[in-house]
Amino acid sequence: MSGDALITVDGLVKTFGEGDAATHVLKGLDLEIPPGDMAALLGPSGSGKSTLLSILGTLMQPSGGHYTMLGRDLISASAGELTDFRNHHIGFVFQFHHLLPDFNALENVIFPAAVASGRETRTARDRGRELLRRVGLEDRIEYRASELSGGQKQRVAIARALMNQPELVLADEPTGNLDRESADRVMELLVEINKEEGTAFLISTHDERIADNCRRQIRMVDGQVV
Amino acid sequence: MIYALKIAFRYLGANKTQTGLLLTGVALGVFVFVFMSALIGGLAVYLIERTVGDIPHVTVEAPSRDPQVLVSDVPGTLGVVQKGTSQRNALRNADAFLPLIASLPGTEAVSPEIVGNGFLIRGQSTAPVGLTGVEPGKLSAIADIAGNLVAGTPDLTNSTIIVGRTLAEDLGVSLGQVVTMRSDRGVERSLVIGGLFELGVESLDARAAFVSLSTARVLFELPQGLSRIEIKLTDLNQADAHAARIAAETGLKATSWTQGNAQLIDGLNAQARSGNLIKGFALLTIVIGVASALLLSTYRRGPEIGIMRAMGASQGFVVLVFILQGAFIGLIGGVAGAGLGYLALSPFPRPDTISPGSFPIDVRQGAFGLAILLTACGAILASILPARSASRVDPVSVIGQ
Numbered sequence: 001m002s003g004d005a006l007i008t009v010d011g012l013v014k015t016f017g018e019g020d021a022a023t024h025v026l027k028g029l030d031l032e033i034p035p036g037d038m039a040a041l042l043g044p045s046g047s048g049k050s051t052l053l054s055i056l057g058t059l060m061q062p063s064g065g066h067y068t069m070l071g072r073d074l075i076s077a078s079a080g081e082l083t084d085f086r087n088h089h090i091g092f093v094f095q096f097h098h099l100l101p102d103f104n105a106l107e108n109v110i111f112p113a114a115v116a117s118g119r120e121t122r123t124a125r126d127r128g129r130e131l132l133r134r135v136g137l138e139d140r141i142e143y144r145a146s147e148l149s150g151g152q153k154q155r156v157a158i159a160r161a162l163m164n165q166p167e168l169v170l171a172d173e174p175t176g177n178l179d180r181e182s183a184d185r186v187m188e189l190l191v192e193i194n195k196e197e198g199t200a201f202l203i204s205t206h207d208e209r210i211a212d213n214c215r216r217q218i219r220m221v222d223g224q225v226v
Numbered sequence: 227m228i229y230a231l232k233i234a235f236r237y238l239g240a241n242k243t244q245t246g247l248l249l250t251g252v253a254l255g256v257f258v259f260v261f262m263s264a265l266i267g268g269l270a271v272y273l274i275e276r277t278v279g280d281i282p283h284v285t286v287e288a289p290s291r292d293p294q295v296l297v298s299d300v301p302g303t304l305g306v307v308q309k310g311t312s313q314r315n316a317l318r319n320a321d322a323f324l325p326l327i328a329s330l331p332g333t334e335a336v337s338p339e340i341v342g343n344g345f346l347i348r349g350q351s352t353a354p355v356g357l358t359g360v361e362p363g364k365l366s367a368i369a370d371i372a373g374n375l376v377a378g379t380p381d382l383t384n385s386t387i388i389v390g391r392t393l394a395e396d397l398g399v400s401l402g403q404v405v406t407m408r409s410d411r412g413v414e415r416s417l418v419i420g421g422l423f424e425l426g427v428e429s430l431d432a433r434a435a436f437v438s439l440s441t442a443r444v445l446f447e448l449p450q451g452l453s454r455i456e457i458k459l460t461d462l463n464q465a466d467a468h469a470a471r472i473a474a475e476t477g478l479k480a481t482s483w484t485q486g487n488a489q490l491i492d493g494l495n496a497q498a499r500s501g502n503l504i505k506g507f508a509l510l511t512i513v514i515g516v517a518s519a520l521l522l523s524t525y526r527r528g529p530e531i532g533i534m535r536a537m538g539a540s541q542g543f544v545v546l547v548f549i550l551q552g553a554f555i556g557l558i559g560g561v562a563g564a565g566l567g568y569l570a571l572s573p574f575p576r577p578d579t580i581s582p583g584s585f586p587i588d589v590r591q592g593a594f595g596l597a598i599l600l601t602a603c604g605a606i607l608a609s610i611l612p613a614r615s616a617s618r619v620d621p622v623s624v625i626g627q
Contacts, residue, residue: 054622059536080540087538094625098533102240115539119228160537172625 006167006200007033007056012065014051014223025051026062027223035167036198038191040211043220049204050172052220056202057090057170058082070167087116091161091199095173097153099145099160105132106141109159116164124163131159135189151182158189162199171203175210187213230543234550237523248519249559255512256563256601257570259505260592264571266501267591270494272577274462277490278483279578280369280425282337282456283465286327286472288315289479320452323476327455332468335458337367340442342453344409346389346435348397355393355435357407359442368456371423371436377401378421382438386420390431394422407437409445417441512559512601513608516552520612524548524619531616532624541617548613549606556605560598567592 014026025048033039043049054060055067058074067074070089074082091112099108107120110128114120132138135155137148145153154174161169171190175183191213194201203214211217219226238245298306317323320338328336340359345352365380365388366372372380376391378401387407389399399405401419408414417437424431443449459468465482472480484491524531531544568589577586 054625057536059621059625083535083538083540086536092536092625098529098625100530100533102236111534112537114229115534115537115543118230120232164538 004034005032006035006037006069007031008066008068009056010066012052012055012067013063014048014055014060015063025223026055026065028065029220029224031218031225033168033200033202035200036194037200037202038194038213038215039200039202040214040217041202041204041220042206042208042211042217045206047220048223049220053170053172053202053204056168057092058086084116087112088164089166089168091164091166091169093154093157093161093169093171093174095176097145097150097157099153099156101145104142104144105137105148105156108145108156109163111160112163128159128163131162132156134193135159149182150178151185154178154182154186155189158186158193162193162197165197166199168200168202171201173205174203175205175207183207183210230546231550233547234554237527237547238551238554241523244519244523245555248515248555249562251515252512252555252559252601252605253563253566255508255515256560256597257567258508259597259600260564260567260594261571261587262501262504262508263593263597264567264574264587264589264591266498267593268574268577268586268588269497271588271591272580272586273490273494275578276582278462278487280427281483282368283459283462283483284457284469284472285481286317286323286455286457286476287453287479287481288317289477316448316451316453317455317478318451320455323478324455326475327457327472330468330471332459332461332464333457334460335364335367337361337364337456337458338439338452339456340439340446340448340453342410342442342446344407344445346387346393346397347406347408348399348403351397353393353396354433355389355407356433357409357435357437357442357445359437359439359446361439365436368458369425369430371421371425374423374425375421376424378419380421382420382436382441384438384441385416385418387417387435387437387441388421388423389419389435390433391422391424392428392432393435394419396432407435407445409447411445411447413445413447415441415445509600509604512556513604515608516555516605517608517611519555520548520552520609521615523551524612524616527616528619529624531619532621535619536621536625544617544619545610545613548616549609552605552607552609552613553602556602556608557598559605560601563601564592564594564597567597568594 009029009031012026012029016023016025029052041049055062074085077085100111106125106128109131110120110124113124129141132141135158137152137155140148140152148156175186178186187210190201193199205211298304324336324338337360342357344355344357346355362382365382371388378388382388394400397405399419401422403419404416405419406414407417459465462483466484469480469482472478534544571587571589571592574585574587574589577588580586
């Protein structure tokens with residue numbers, strides 16, 4: 001394992017249920033993601049991609065194994081510490097945009113920063129506007145989620161994921177709910193951000209065409225990386 | 227805190243109908259609370275005024291003389307305490323205490339009196355009376371005799387007597403006629419009926435009579451001193467403390483009206499307890515209403531809350547968002563309900579000024595501040611369950627939805 005890896009996962013195990021009803025989803029998985037990586041996570045349904053992303057995103061605790069990010073052991077961290085770590089170092093883009101419906105685009109983007117500081121600072125608003133400009137939505141700042149198209153919503157979600165300048169963005173089927181044109185636009189944006197800002201992306205997808213945009217591909221079969 | 231407040235307001239504003247209904251429900255609950263406070267408080271004022279308004283709030287008498295202890299001849303009994311009967315209990319040096327008693331703060335009126343029993347005689351008709359000798363001009367210091375006169379004047383002279391209307395009818399006498407008053411000391415005096423009163427209390431209207439203090443001195447053979455001093459206070463709720471102070475400063479026996487009206491106090495306390503129960507139910511309704519509405523909101527907003535948690539919102543932040551919603555609903559609903567109550571109850575006259583048959587509501591006892599405070603606290607408490615429920619939403623379970 002490399003000492004300067006962004007993420008190091010060693011022997012990761014995740015089991016749901018107990019006894020005869022136990023389902024072993026991750027079976028001693030090893031993985032290393034260097035800073036600024038652009039990796040696609042491929043695999044059939046049930047191979048454990050989403051579970052792996054949840055654990056890497058500190059949303060779920062593994063049943064066993066080791067997981068460090070930025071040199072920090074995230075297995076032994078408390079729930080509060082994980083929440084804080086997640087807020088500052090990890091961004092999420094989901095298949096469904098999951099924007100807050102009562103907030104406009106700018107408010108959605110700056111949410112991670114506002115919730116960290118307890119207020120909406122001018123700095124956060126300026127960065128939120130800059131991110132929305134970056135994703136091509138500078139003219140949609142005041143629009144609510146219901147007033148945006150599918151592709152636009154996903155671009156707002158990308159801007160939100162980048163708000164706190166995380167080292168890693170986890171994207172779970174980010175284009176899975178978009179038409180081809182929108183999907184291409186979103187993917188171009190992710191690649192562009194990766195190149196320009198050095199943010200690492202781990203993108204879970206079934207789509208080989210999307211995976212081809214990434215520098216490397218990680219394939220999962222039956223709870224292990226192959 | 228500020229950002230949590232923004233989200234709380236945004237959530238409340240997102241569904242204006244539900245928030246409006248919730249605020250209305252809370253306001254109505256607070257209105258019931260305020261109304262019950264004003265009604266129970268008003269009833270207490272009214273009852274006390276009707277019951278205690280015409281009696282002394284504190285009565286000062288001579289302290290009981292040390293009883294005699296006699297050797298008992300009953301087997302198993304060592305001694306017997308026997309009340310002294312050799313002389314009348316009287317305030318021999320009352321004049322020395324009167325200025326002090328009259329100067330005590332909270333004293334509204336002081337009436338030195340000589341009281342005793344006797345018979346009022348008219349021809350062959352006699353009637354037992356309780357006779358009170360009062361200083362001229364102080365006839366109505368305690369009971370409003372002057373205000374309840376149905377005939378004659380309240381001015382007492384050494385040759386006049388004011389009697390209850392029923393007593394006059396029993397004796398068949400009317401205003402201006404002469405009657406004979408024979409005291410329990412055996413002294414007789416002819417007096418002119420100078421006035422007839424009707425207090426509406428049968429025991430007084432049929433048995434009470436008033437003469438001047440000097441006439442009473444003659445009838446009861448008490449050339450100096452008094453039987454008692456009756457005191458009326460500006461605040462009758464201070465009677466116990468006032469009586470204790472007089473007793474401490476004069477060494478005399480001072481009795482508060484509450485000691486002789488335990489049943490009334492009991493009744494008022496029972497009434498207050500009933501009112502508190504109703505107010506408690508009103509608060510409970512508010513708490514359940516707020517809790518259920520916020521719980522519903524928790525379920526409806528589960529996915530959003532999960533995303534917030536994924537984006538780094540702590541459990542404490544989510545709890546704060548929901549508690550702030552509860553606090554806002556409680557505070558605004560409380561203020562609205564209290565304001566509504568004040569507007570609705572203000573037109574009612576004070577219960578100590580109303581006539582029998584009117585609605586005894588005392589807006590001063592609406593407990594507006596308490597209602598707002600309890601409602602806000604209740605709503606905050608009510609929001610704790612939904613808040614805890616919201617904070618436990620698992621982000622993973624909602625991300626795939």
